[in-house]
Amino acid sequence: MNKKSVRDIDLKGKVVFCRVDFNVPMKDGEITDETRINAALPTIKYLTEQGAKVLLASHLGRPKGQVVDELRLDPVAQRLSDLLGKEVIKTDEAYGPEVEKAVANLEEGGIVLLENVRFYPGEEKNDPELAEKFAALADVYVNDAFGAAHRAHASTEGIAKHLPAVSGLLMEKELEVLGKALSNPDRPFTAIIGGAKVKDKIDVIDNLLDKVDNLIIGGGLGYTFIKALGYDVGKSLLEEDKVETAKAFMQKAKEKGVNFLIAEDVLVADDFSNDANTKVVGIDSIPSDWEGLDIGTKTIEKYVKVIKESKLVIWNGPMGVFEIDAFANGTRAVANALAESPDTYSVIGGGDSAAAVEKFGLADKMSHISTGGGASLEFMEGKELPGVVALNDK
Numbered sequence: 001m002n003k004k005s006v007r008d009i010d011l012k013g014k015v016v017f018c019r020v021d022f023n024v025p026m027k028d029g030e031i032t033d034e035t036r037i038n039a040a041l042p043t044i045k046y047l048t049e050q051g052a053k054v055l056l057a058s059h060l061g062r063p064k065g066q067v068v069d070e071l072r073l074d075p076v077a078q079r080l081s082d083l084l085g086k087e088v089i090k091t092d093e094a095y096g097p098e099v100e101k102a103v104a105n106l107e108e109g110g111i112v113l114l115e116n117v118r119f120y121p122g123e124e125k126n127d128p129e130l131a132e133k134f135a136a137l138a139d140v141y142v143n144d145a146f147g148a149a150h151r152a153h154a155s156t157e158g159i160a161k162h163l164p165a166v167s168g169l170l171m172e173k174e175l176e177v178l179g180k181a182l183s184n185p186d187r188p189f190t191a192i193i194g195g196a197k198v199k200d201k202i203d204v205i206d207n208l209l210d211k212v213d214n215l216i217i218g219g220g221l222g223y224t225f226i227k228a229l230g231y232d233v234g235k236s237l238l239e240e241d242k243v244e245t246a247k248a249f250m251q252k253a254k255e256k257g258v259n260f261l262i263a264e265d266v267l268v269a270d271d272f273s274n275d276a277n278t279k280v281v282g283i284d285s286i287p288s289d290w291e292g293l294d295i296g297t298k299t300i301e302k303y304v305k306v307i308k309e310s311k312l313v314i315w316n317g318p319m320g321v322f323e324i325d326a327f328a329n330g331t332r333a334v335a336n337a338l339a340e341s342p343d344t345y346s347v348i349g350g351g352d353s354a355a356a357v358e359k360f361g362l363a364d365k366m367s368h369i370s371t372g373g374g375a376s377l378e379f380m381e382g383k384e385l386p387g388v389v390a391l392n393d394k
């Protein structure tokens with residue numbers, strides 16, 4: 001990476017404004033998945049060990065410039081304190097007199113977690129005044145929030161204009177792993193794209209066709225491709241206005257010699273529930289009043305074979321509605337295939353694929369689980385991430 005990192009600067013005694021992505025899922029005030037907090041620990045520990053005074057800043061959810069009590073960061077501060085085994089001071093603001101006082105009292109190695117930066121309307125607008133207020137608190141800016149690096153906000157981009165600005169260790173690792181995967185991939189290189197949002201993934205599929213040997217399509221977005229082949233998809237998820245694009249992709253794959261894999265059979269159900277009647281049918285026989293909710297057995301076999309023969313696999317989006325056991329087989333089979341292939345480097349991106357791998361107890365068998373959903377997709381599309389561009393060059 002050509003950007004400076006925390007390792008390239010002197011941190012002793014410096015006040016560091018460190019942007020992290022603590023946008024963790026919460027239910028009834030409890031954190032339900034702390035992956036992102038764990039992922040930020042190496043940088044936080046490094047900063048404290050180097051004698052920095054650490055101000056952590058994050059967003060949580062989408063409060064849209066308002067104070068929303070359920071989106072305060074207090075539960076995160078508590079969890080972080082437990083994980084680090086040391087005090088984490090939580091302020092109720094992200095700048096202003098209360099924060100200034102906390103900074104003034106901070107000792108080397110001390111940690112303050114600021115309030116949710118999205119409580120301020122200026123954050124998402126990348127308001128220069130707010131960026132200056134954040135910058136005025138610190139001597140150095142560290143961005144470790146890979147998951148939010150595709151956002152040009154006051155705490156991810158604007159602030160970097162006012163302070164020495166470097167990446168954290170998580171940011172560095174994410175960029176290195178994803179960058180290597182895309183620039184100099186081990187082959188066969190396979191991308192697996194599933195999930196529900198066709199529109200969000202159109203650009204990434206297009207971009208990946210220039211890079212991969214195999215492109216595997218699964219999940220809800222697969223039905224737009226099945227339709228593009230001329231078959232009826234019944235009540236399955238379909239983006240009618242993307243059918244022509246899907247056709248163009250299959251043509252492009254042919255021209256580029258990319259092995260483009262679409263389901264040949266699917267599991268259809270007469271209801272969106274665990275008790276639904278289900279059957280596996282060929283893609284030419286999807287009943288008009290049934291819905292495709294997983295890939296079928298022949299398809300699983302075919303996909304698993306390709307995955308096991310691959311040296312590098314990037315996976316974004318589940319193969320079916322894995323949250324419901326009856327429709328989880330395809331996603332589980334893909335996760336198992338990756339887990340059983342020690343020679344295959346596996347990169348998991350996107351919140352749902354990561355959640356699926358976690359649910360099947362296979363997270364530690366994957367080579368890299370990205371903390372970025374949208375950010376990893378935009379990176380794979382070849383887009384520049386504003387939160388990275390803003391950092392100082394080496």
Ligand SMILES: Nc1ncnc2c1ncn2[C@@H]1O[C@H](COP(=O)(O)OP(=O)(O)OP(=O)(O)O)[C@@H](O)[C@H]1O
Binds near residue numbers: 196221318321
């Ligand atoms: N055949 C299907 N029909 C309807 N929904 C499906 C189907 N297959 C998968 N899904 C749903 O797609 C959702 C995930 O889609 P999405 O595109 O958001 O994936 P992702 O990229 O992993 O997640 P993120 O948005 O966090 O990056 C899951 O909730 C899953 O149930």
Ligand SMILES: O=C(O)[C@H](O)COP(=O)(O)O
Binds near residue numbers: 021023061147151372
């Ligand atoms: O969860 C994410 O992908 C990041 O934290 C960014 O959140 P956002 O999509 O609300 O900007």
